[in-house]
Amino acid sequence: MIEIKEVQVEALFEKVIQGLQNNENARLVSITKKIQTTDALEFYEQARFMGKNRTFWTNSNRSLFLVGIGEAYEIVANQSRFKETKQQWDHLLEQAVIHNPYQLPGTGVIALGGMSFDPKKNTTELWKHFKPSQFMIPEFQLANYQDESYFTMNVFVKKDDHPGQLAAATRQLEAKLLQPNHLEAEALTIDKRVEIDPEGWKESVRTATSEIRNKKAEKIVLAREVRLTFNKKAESGAIINKLLDTQANSYIFAFEKLEDCFIGATPERLVKVEQDQLLSTCLAGTAPRGETKAEDDRISNELLHDEKNRQEHDFVVQMIKRSIKDYCTDLVIPDVPVVYPLKNLQHLYTPVTAKLKAGYSIFDIIEQLHPTPALGGTPREESLAFIRENEALDRGWYGAPVGWLDSNQNGEFAVAIRSALIHGDSASLFAGCGVVKNSDPEEEYEETNIKLMPMLSVLGG
Ligand SMILES: C=C(O[C@H]1C=CC=C(C(=O)O)[C@@H]1O)C(=O)O
Numbered sequence: 379m380i381e382i383k384e385v386q387v388e389a390l391f392e393k394v395i396q397g398l399q400n401n402e403n404a405r406l407v408s409i410t411k412k413i414q415t416t417d418a419l420e421f422y423e424q425a426r427f428m429g430k431n432r433t434f435w436t437n438s439n440r441s442l443f444l445v446g447i448g449e450a451y452e453i454v455a456n457q458s459r460f461k462e463t464k465q466q467w468d469h470l471l472e473q474a475v476i477h478n479p480y481q482l483p484g485t486g487v488i489a490l491g492g493m494s495f496d497p498k499k500n501t502t503e504l505w506k507h508f509k510p511s512q513f514m515i516p517e518f519q520l521a522n523y524q525d526e527s528y529f530t531m532n533v534f535v536k537k538d539d540h541p542g543q544l545a546a547a548t549r550q551l552e553a554k555l556l557q558p559n560h561l562e563a564e565a566l567t568i569d570k571r572v573e574i575d576p577e578g579w580k581e582s583v584r585t586a587t588s589e590i591r592n593k594k595a596e597k598i599v600l601a602r603e604v605r606l607t608f609n610k611k612a613e614s615g616a617i618i619n620k621l622l623d624t625q626a627n628s629y630i631f632a633f634e635k636l637e638d639c640f641i642g643a644t645p646e647r648l649v650k651v652e653q654d655q656l657l658s659t660c661l662a663g664t665a666p667r668g669e670t671k672a673e674d675d676r677i678s679n680e681l682l683h684d685e686k687n688r689q690e691h692d693f694v695v696q697m698i699k700r701s702i703k704d705y706c707t708d709l710v711i712p713d714v715p716v717v718y719p720l721k722n723l724q725h726l727y728t729p730v731t732a733k734l735k736a737g738y739s740i741f742d743i744i745e746q747l748h749p750t751p752a753l754g755g756t757p758r759e760e761s762l763a764f765i766r767e768n769e770a771l772d773r774g775w776y777g778a779p780v781g782w783l784d785s786n787q788n789g790e791f792a793v794a795i796r797s798a799l800i801h802g803d804s805a806s807l808f809a810g811c812g813v814v815k816n817s818d819p820e821e822e823y824e825e826t827n828i829k830l831m832p833m834l835s836v837l838g839g
C-alpha cells in the first residue's frame with residue numbers, strides 16, 4: 379500500500395496512470411478529505427436520482443455514520459465466502475493508492491456489505507439482487523466519525539483514462555453530492571398486509587420443540603415473513619429517517635440494489651474490531667416493554683429470571699465463548715446478563731470483550747460466529763439443517779452479518795434482524811425467535827409480532 383500525504387487529485391491520477399504496469403489494467407485510487415459537517419441522511423438523499431446504489435450504516439450509539447454511493451469495485455464471493463472476501467479485499471488494498479491523512483475508524487477506503495444467512499439454501503426471486511457475500515467499495519463515501527465529516531472518493535484508474543477529465547468528472551459529482559438537501563416527509567400507508575402461513579409456521583415451531591425433546595437439537599431459531607403493499611413506492615431515505623427517530627440503541631442500515639433495498643434497525647452486534655480490541659454481544663431472550671415504569675420494571679425483572687429466556691440466551695453465550703476463545707486473549711464475559719431496552723421490546727444482553735490475536739482478522743471471527751444460536755441454533759449444523767428443511771422462508775440477507783471494514787483493522791458487523799426487503803411499493807418483513815424445549819407456538823408467534831413492530835411502524839403500520 380502506498381501512502382501519499384499531500385495530494386492534488388489530477389496530479390495524483392496522472393502519476394498513477396503513468397505508473398501502471400503493462401500487465402495492469404487498473405488501480406484503485408482512494409482520496410479522503412475532511413469536509414464541513416454534512417448530514418449523513420441528506421447526503422444519502424442527494425444521490426437519490428443519480429442512478430447509483432446507495433448504502434447507509436450507523437452504529438447503535440451514532441458515533442459513526444457511513445454512506446456509500448455507487449460501486450467503484452465490488453467483491454462478490456460464494457463458496458468459502460469469508461476467506462475469499464478477505465483475500466480479494468487484501469489484494470485490492472495491496473495495489474491501492476490510498477490518501478487518508480486521518481486514519482480514523484471508517485474513514486478512507488472501506489468495504490460495505492453483507493452476506494446471506496445460509497448459502498446452502500436455495501434462493502428465490504425475492505433476493506435475486508443480493509449475493510451470498512457482496513461488499514461494495516463505494517465511488518463516493520461520507521464517514522461521519524464523532525460528528526466530523528470525511529469525504530472519500532474511490533476511483534478505478536485505467537491506462538487510457540485522461541487525468542484532467544477524470545478529475546473534472548469526480549469534482550462535478552462531489553459538488554452535486556455535497557449540496558444541502560431537505561428530506562421530504564412521506565405519507566406511506568399500508569394497503570394490504572399478508573402474513574405468510576402463520577399456522578404452518580406455528581406447526582414448524584411444534585415440530586422443532588419435538589425435535590429438541592428428542593435430543594436432535596437444543597435450540598432452533600425459526601423465522602417468518604409478512605408481506606406489505608403500500609399506497610405508493612416506499613423511499614428508503616424517508617424510512618431511514620423514521621428509524622433514526624424511533625430506534626435508539628439500534629444499528630440502522632440500508633443496502634440498495636437496483637430497485638430493491640434491504641433496510642432495518644437491529645440491536646444485535648455480531649462483532650466490532652478496533653485495531654486488536656474486539657467486542658461482541660450475546661443478545662437473545664425477549665419480552666415486551668411495559669406501559670408504565672412500574673410495569674416495565676416488573677417485565678424486565680421477570681425476563682431476567684425467566685428460565686426459558688435464560689436458556690435461549692445462555693446457548694448464545696456459551697457458543698460465542700467457545701467459538702472465539704482460540705482467536706483471542708483477555709476474553710471477558712460476565713456470568714449473568716442484563717436487560718437491554720428497545721422501543722418496542724427488551725432483550726437479555728451479555729457483552730463480550732477480548733483482544734484479537736495477531737494474524738487474525740474480523741472475517742475469521744465472523745466465520746466462527748455466524749450464525750450464532752440467536753439466529754441459527756445449537757448445535758449449529760443440526761439446527762441449520764432443520765431450518766433449511768422446515769422454514770418456508772427465503773431468509774436472504776435477513777439474520778446475516780452486515781457491516782463494514784476499513785484498511786486499518788477496524789470494522790463492525792451487526793446481525794441483520796428487525797429488517798425488511800423493499801421492492802417498489804411492496805415489502806417483505808422478517809422476524810424470528812429462538813425455539814427451545816418448552817417453547818409455546820402461540821407465545822413465540824406473539825414474540826415475532828413484537829419483533830415486527832419496529833419496521834411495521836415506520837412503514838405505515
Ligand atoms: C431472530 C430474531 O431475534 C433474535 C435476537 C434476539 C432475540 C431473539 C429471541 O429472543 O428469540 C432472537 O434470537 C429476530 O428479531 O428476527
Ligand SMILES: [Mg+2]
Binds near residue numbers: 662663664812825
Ligand atoms: Mg425468544
